[in-house]
Structure formats: C-alpha cells, structure tokens
Amino acid sequence: MAKITFIEHNGTSHVVEAENGVSVMRAAVDHNVPGIDGDCGGECACATCHVYVEAAWQGVVGGRTETEETMLSFAAATQDNSRLCCQITVSDALDGLVVHTPDGQH
Amino acid sequence: MNHVSTMSNRESVWSLPLDLVSPADPQLFKDNAHWAYFERLRQEDPVHYTADSEFGPYWSVTKYKDIMAVDTNHKVFSSLSTLGGISIRDQRADFPLPMFIAMDPPLHDEQRKVVSPIVAPGNLAILEHTIRERAIAILDSLPRGEEFDWVDRVSIELTTQMLATLFDFPFHDRRKLTRWSDVATTVAGPGGLVETEEQRQQELRECAGYFMNLWNQRVNAPPTGDLISMLAHGESTRNMTPQEFLGNLILLIVGGNDTTRNSLTGGLYAFSKFPEQYQKLRANHDLLDSAIPEIIRWQTPLAHMRRTAVADTVLGGKHIKAGDKVIMWYVSGNRDSEVIERADEFIIDRARPRQHLSFGFGIHRCVGNRLAEMQLRIVWEEILKRDLDIEVLAEPERVLSTFIKGYLNMPVRIRN
Ligand code: HEM
Numbered sequence A: 001m002a003k004i005t006f007i008e009h010n011g012t013s014h015v016v017e018a019e020n021g022v023s024v025m026r027a028a029v030d031h032n033v034p035g036i037d038g039d040c041g042g043e044c045a046c047a048t049c050h051v052y053v054e055a056a057w058q059g060v061v062g063g064r065t066e067t068e069e070t071m072l073s074f075a076a077a078t079q080d081n082s083r084l085c086c087q088i089t090v091s092d093a094l095d096g097l098v099v100h101t102p103d104g105q106h
Numbered sequence B: 001m002n003h004v005s006t007m008s009n010r011e012s013v014w015s016l017p018l019d020l021v022s023p024a025d026p027q028l029f030k031d032n033a034h035w036a037y038f039e040r041l042r043q044e045d046p047v048h049y050t051a052d053s054e055f056g057p058y059w060s061v062t063k064y065k066d067i068m069a070v071d072t073n074h075k076v077f078s079s080l081s082t083l084g085g086i087s088i089r090d091q092r093a094d095f096p097l098p099m100f101i102a103m104d105p106p107l108h109d110e111q112r113k114v115v116s117p118i119v120a121p122g123n124l125a126i127l128e129h130t131i132r133e134r135a136i137a138i139l140d141s142l143p144r145g146e147e148f149d150w151v152d153r154v155s156i157e158l159t160t161q162m163l164a165t166l167f168d169f170p171f172h173d174r175r176k177l178t179r180w181s182d183v184a185t186t187v188a189g190p191g192g193l194v195e196t197e198e199q200r201q202q203e204l205r206e207c208a209g210y211f212m213n214l215w216n217q218r219v220n221a222p223p224t225g226d227l228i229s230m231l232a233h234g235e236s237t238r239n240m241t242p243q244e245f246l247g248n249l250i251l252l253i254v255g256g257n258d259t260t261r262n263s264l265t266g267g268l269y270a271f272s273k274f275p276e277q278y279q280k281l282r283a284n285h286d287l288l289d290s291a292i293p294e295i296i297r298w299q300t301p302l303a304h305m306r307r308t309a310v311a312d313t314v315l316g317g318k319h320i321k322a323g324d325k326v327i328m329w330y331v332s333g334n335r336d337s338e339v340i341e342r343a344d345e346f347i348i349d350r351a352r353p354r355q356h357l358s359f360g361f362g363i364h365r366c367v368g369n370r371l372a373e374m375q376l377r378i379v380w381e382e383i384l385k386r387d388l389d390i391e392v393l394a395e396p397e398r399v400l401s402t403f404i405k406g407y408l409n410m411p412v413r414i415r416n
C-alpha cells in the first residue's frame, strides 16, 4: 500500500490509498481523482495521465520509457519532472508520493 | 437493433462465404448496412484478409485490442504517404503539401511537437467565449415549428464558423475554409467536387496564397489568441518553411471539418434513437461530460485509419507481410462488446466514456481531441439552456465513403 497525494492545478489535493501492483493512473481513476483521464487505459498511448512528480520523489519513481518519452514530447507544458503515471507502478516504496496534475490533459 | 441492419441484410451477410466478406464498400456505408459485416468478422475472423476489392487487397482489423496493437506499433505499421498514406484509397503521390498525419518518425514527431501544444486545453480556453457567442447566434436564428436541414443550417455552419474563429479567418470568406478542406481531400473526377487534378491544384494554390497573406499580417502584429498568430509567433513554429506552415494549417482544417460536423449531426441523431438518454441529460446537465465522448464513440466520424506494414508480422494469429495494406476499422472496434459493455447502445453515463477508438491511439492520436470535445460541449450546453425540443423527421442521408462516416442531410423541426 502507498498513500499518494494528487494536487490539482488549482491547488486542491486528493489523497488516495493505492494498492501495490496497480499503476498510479489506475489508482487515481478508480478513486475519481479529477485531472487524470487515462483515455487509453494504461497503454502509454494517449498521454492523458500526465503528472509532475515532486522533486524529492523523482529518484524513487525513476525515469521515462522510450514510448513515454515520445508521447510526452507531444503534450503541452512538459517539464523535466513530467511522467505518464500509467507507467508508474505502485509499491510500498511510493508511500507518501506527491504528484501535481497539469491544467488539462490532451 | 437500432442500426438498420435489417434481418435480411444480417442473414445474407452471415451466409456469405467468409473470403467474400469485404466491408470496404462505400455503398455499404451509405446504406448503413456495414454493421453486420463487422459483427461477423469480430466473431469469426477478427483479422481478416480480402484478396480483391476496388481498393486492392487489404486486411481488416476489427477488434478493439488488435486495433490498439496496430495503432501503437508505428515501427511496423507505417503511415507514410509514399506507401499509400492513411486511408484505404492509396494517396496520390503528387499530394502538394506535407502533413504529419501521413509521416513516420522522426519527421512526424518533429512537426507534431510544434502544432500539438497550440490546441492544448489552456490555449483553447482563450477561444471558448467567441465560439460560444457564434453558437448562440446560430441556434437563436433557427426557425421554430418548421422543417429545416440540420446538417446545412447547424452542423456545417457551426463547424465553419468555429474554424473561422480558431484561425481568426475573415468571417465573410469563411465558406472558403470548408471548400478548401473538401477540395484537399476529394478525388478529382468528372461530376465530382473538382473535375480535374489541375483544378484541384489551382484551388489549393489559391488557399496557399490566402494563408500566406494572413501569416504575413499576423507575424508583423502583436500576438493574438488565434492559431495562425500562435504559429507565427511561437518559438518553435515561427521558423517553419511556408510549405510546412501550409501543410500543418490544412491538416488542422481538414482534421476538424467533417469530423466535428458529423459529430454534431450524429449526436442529435443518437438522441433521437435513444430518447430516454436525452431525458436523462435534460434532468442532469452535468452528464454532458460523459455524453460528449459517448457521442464521438457512437458516431465514430472516421470509420478507419490505414497503415502499410513495413515488416512481416503476426497479428491475431495471421501472417501479415511487408507491403500489405492494413485497415484499422475504428467503427468496428467501437462496437466490440469485449471491451465496451452494451457497445451497440448509446449510453451517456458510462463509467469510462473516453475508452473509445474514434481519436485513435499512439503517436498519431488526434491532436484536436479536446478541441472537438469543447466545441460539441458548447453547442449542447446552449441547446440544453434553451431546452430546445428537436425532432428528427426522417432518416439522414449518409456519405458514400468508407473513410468519412457522416451525413449529407437530416430533416428536423424544433417544436414550438
Ligand atoms: C470528433 C472529431 C474528431 C475525430 C473523430 C478525429 C479523429 C482523428 C483520428 C482517428 C486521427 C488519427 C489517429 C490515429 O491514426 O491513431 C486524427 C488525427 C488528427 N486530427 Fe483529428 N479528429 C477530430 C477532430 C479534430 C480537430 C477539431 C482537429 C483540429 C485541430 C483535428 C486534427 C487532427 C490532426 C492534426 C491529426 C494528425 C495527428 C498525427 O498524425 O499525429 N482533429 N483525428
């Protein structure tokens, strides 16, 4: 289990208890966290699960996959700490993770 | 069922020898008689080879997951115009403008990167107000209690005005946009939209001149919110060659023209077939958030996208060879009940309404998806605010095409 905090563009935060093994996108969608769409269901094929990972967590979460890199390069407002969160798997190590959502998914 | 796959149509399709089942027949789409073909293929032969058709030999990919597999595997399945491009009818090699929809990486990626942020939600918010004003003006001008054509008066007019808004295109010339979009995608021929290829090229040159003029005006003026100004001033776009600029611009116009138009008609048509869904929406306007993607799924404005295999590969147990034409039938994948529950039905409060194929997936996924949704949302918000009671008076007439799934006309009346 991991407690994950999603902070919306407008500052509202949502805390979710996520089970190990699911993706961070799935955890968000299943808990109705606004700001994460997940149109492709986690195939890394839509870029509508874009999040910014808080600096302290970047090392723990790790880097992007090759496909993810390409999809993110098309998204608006991509930053160094951007990830597609369907490509991040929940584990105990992520307990306390904080991510921010962009002003819109596209 | 709600589709006009009449009993006789269904029975005759199911009794055909399998190798003669060929859904790529424009007449089938015009007659709305394609459903039974796809139903049978999904069940009996999801990845299906047709040896002979008016478009030559081709593979039909009919299930959601197989379509996803092709759409996300651009290394094997190419979009390149010189291999035939992105629709079942092979692209003419002399197509005048480069468009990234018919390119592969790395060129595709470079160009898409430049255009994509321009139609991201943050930028769209700037345009919302004007689009809404124009939608309101059109809706308020519609006659009450008398028959009119929804396609012409609403779908085409709204789409055209919305395009004009997006580009801040001279308003009195706005039907030029529709014309150029139609001309860019049509097949020249006697009796057609353009009679000859020369005429087509001539009109596109006129289009090019018009847009270069607008570019020059905007690049020398302070930035405004429209797409041309954004392209002219954007850090990564302002150094585009004229060819690139025009190619991208026409792609944005073509991409947003028929698709949005037919979603506007398709939505009203869907509500007329499923009136209880409209009552649900009238009672709770918040359902628009899920109703809009459901309209786009149910309509599937582009019936397919095509790829050309560039390596031998296996899909759904079938051996596809390098050079083969592969058709992703979105119109079929969107009715795949293994992935979408009660897929034939129009249900506006689905739990995962955006899980549909109408925008494609992977690196070519529709750049304008959120823009399209925004335009449809504005129109339906204004229809609901006015509580317009719109009656569809007859079956719409459909487009003769295996690519553009749409309507030529649909007679309606607004009840007083
Ligand atoms: C309901 C309306 C629309 C539908 C159903 C639709 C559908 C599609 C589809 C199926 C693709 C190809 C996806 C793939 O190959 O995986 C696509 C690509 C594209 N669409 Fe749309 N579209 C719509 C509206 C728009 C609008 C309004 C615009 C204008 C901004 C637009 C611009 C584009 C562009 C530029 C591409 C090429 C993307 C690429 O190749 O990377 N579309 N669209």
Ligand code: FES
Binding pocket: A025, A037, A038, A039, A040, A041, A042, A043, A044, A045, A046, A047, A048, A049, A084, A085, A086, A087
């Ligand atoms: S859900 Fe589509 S890319 Fe993550």
